[in-house]
Amino acid sequence: MDLLMKGGSIIGTGVAGLLAILEFTRGKRPDKIETKPDGTTVVVHNNIEVRIDSRMLDLLQDVATREAVEKFAQKSLSIPDVARVVISDGDADGVELGKVDQAALMMPALEDDETLTETSQREVWLRIVVSAFRDGYKWRLSDGGEKPFTATMEDTDFVNSVMDGKVSLSANDTSKCLIREDQKLGPSGLSKDVTVLRVIEHIPGAKQMKLI
Structure with missing residues (x-):
């Protein structure tokens, strides 16, 4: 069974986009973040670059937002007989999340020696x-x-x-x-x-x- 959810807009950025970037980094901290003058931000992870709206970066760094995403992942992906969750922003292609993606939505811990x-x-x-x-x-x-x-x-x-x-x-x-x-x-x-x-x-x- 699949669970389809419609994600609304958060400060001009889609919920599906937020989950997509978390899925891209697999829950790890990006290797590099570079903010551009045009209002976008380049995120580098495993030598792969993606460009996002800079407002998305604020969401990624917001503790309350990340806690809400983690809670959503724990609840939705633990429903019996649900193999995957599809989040869609309007007519845009949705983001598919399976149980293996749950770890990517968890909040990363800050290591003592991490910069x-x-x-x-x-x-x-x-x-x-x-x-x-x-x-x-x-x-x-x-x-x-x-x-x-x-x-x-x-x-x-x-x-x-x-x-x-x-x-x-x-x-x-x-x-x-x-x-x-x-x-x-x-x-x-x-x-x-x-x-x-x-x-x-x-x-x-x-x-x-x-x-x-």
């Missing part, structure tokens, strides 16, 4: 506080906040332009950059690494004050 990583990319205006051209040294940048931060510069074309004298840097320069932020949560706490992937636009600072 969680979330990666995102965005475009931002930055002011160069300190530039560094030696390998292993980081640049010191400011986004207008209270404190400057360090970042790894990976735009070799921009660095070469500076080294060749094609671009001059001064204390008042501002650059529009595409950056990647890698946020990590581990036993030692929360940390963040910033990488400048590309300098999109470089605006030299004013050399003298405008009086008129």
Whole structure:
């Protein structure tokens, strides 16, 4: 006997989609999560990528939602004579879950030595506080906040332009950059690494004050 359920919409994402991504990861934590500027998130598991709505990521990380999914799996898949459960969002193809999929819907436990990583990319205006051209040294940048931060510069074309004298840097320069932020949560706490992937636009600072 099969059990067919119609899943409604949760914050713009389907229940079937939520269960599908859990089935994809088999209940394990993804190897990598990367948030894109277009509102989607790439989830990497076992070297396979899938793209989901970023709001789906909020559901995957929401404890109450995961507890509800776990409770649903325990109840629906334990019904006698039910071989599988099919969840469908409207006219979309449904997700089929069998008893072997129950473990994939359980909440994973956080190991003491486990490190969680979330990666995102965005475009931002930055002011160069300190530039560094030696390998292993980081640049010191400011986004207008209270404190400057360090970042790894990976735009070799921009660095070469500076080294060749094609671009001059001064204390008042501002650059529009595409950056990647890698946020990590581990036993030692929360940390963040910033990488400048590309300098999109470089605006030299004013050399003298405008009086008129």
